Amino acid sequence: MAEVTLGDYTGYILLEMIRAREMADHYSRTVAERYAADEVMRHFAVPRFKVPKMELTIPVLISGARFSQVLRFDMAADDFVATMGQRAAEARERLASPPLPGFPGKIGPVMPGRPDIPILLPPRPVPVDRDATVGAAVTDTGDPTATPDLRSLALDFHAQLVANPDPLRPETIVAVMWSRIFWSAMGDPTSSPTAPPESALPTDPRQALLAETSQDVLELVRSRTVIDRTTIDNLLINPETNVVKNGSTDSSVFTVSAELLEEAFFLRSVTDESGATSTVVEFE
Numbered sequence: 001m002a003e004v005t006l007g008d009y010t011g012y013i014l015l016e017m018i019r020a021r022e023m024a025d026h027y028s029r030t031v032a033e034r035y036a037a038d039e040v041m042r043h044f045a046v047p048r049f050k051v052p053k054m055e056l057t058i059p060v061l062i063s064g065a066r067f068s069q070v071l072r073f074d075m076a077a078d079d080f081v082a083t084m085g086q087r088a089a090e091a092r093e094r095l096a097s098p099p100l101p102g103f104p105g106k107i108g109p110v111m112p113g114r115p116d117i118p119i120l121l122p123p124r125p126v127p128v129d130r131d132a133t134v135g136a137a138v139t140d141t142g143d144p145t146a147t148p149d150l151r152s153l154a155l156d157f158h159a160q161l162v163a164n165p166d167p168l169r170p171e172t173i174v175a176v177m178w179s180r181i182f183w184s185a186m187g188d189p190t191s192s193p194t195a196p197p198e199s200a201l202p203t204d205p206r207q208a209l210l211a212e213t214s215q216d217v218l219e220l221v222r223s224r225t226v227i228d229r230t231t232i233d234n235l236l237i238n239p240e241t242n243v244v245k246n247g248s249t250d251s252s253v254f255t256v257s258a259e260l261l262e263e264a265f266f267l268r269s270v271t272d273e274s275g276a277t278s279t280v281v282e283f284e
Helices: 006-036 077-094 148-162 171-186 205-223 241-246
Strands: 053-073 106-111 114-121 128-130 137-139 225-238 253-261 265-271 277-283
Touching: 006 053, 006 225, 006 253, 053 148, 077 148, 077 171, 077 205, 148 171, 171 205, 205 225
Parallel strands: none
Antiparallel strands: 053 225, 053 253, 106 114, 128 137, 265 277
């Protein structure tokens, strides 16, 4: 089935009208040259017809349409920050393995060159500050997932997802921003906002955990990417007369009615007092 846009079809009809006028003017010029060469006909007016108004009624068959969907990331900033904090805390907890017999520590990075031998990390001391007056203990949990730095990273993450010009492709944003949140949550003093810590060797179990959690975050982002609105780009029609006649109904055909008014313009060269020449447009 032949399909063209309604704009292309209507524009082509108008273009054909201009070509018809051009063909008529060219023929009038040819007649004028013949008249001028004839001793008798040179005294006659050269015939030329002008169509000041033309009415067109064109039935067209609607065969389809081209649509565009506008997507957006739909998740409130506070909810997103809370979710990222929860994901970071879960990742931090997953690094903690059951303590070995006789050693109440955690399994940390593996030994360089020996991925089968983990480095045992001693338990992190919990600083306690006892209030002399009240006598109560104030405990610092040391959880970096609740710090202002992580909230700032999560807000930046959210802002980039909202401003993403291609919401269907958030992979780069997720990879970069979640990596920053992940390493911030690990609390490694050698980490930076743009790179993993120096201790994160390829055999570091945190690298595998980062890859796994990055995929989880990516799936979350994709699940919260929704269709904001749908717009029509083009209306497609079938201009073939026999198809319009035999393969249409009252609900699938509409009529384009147009009144064309002929208007011409002239390009004239104007020379000012300084001798400069410019071109002006004059309409009939």
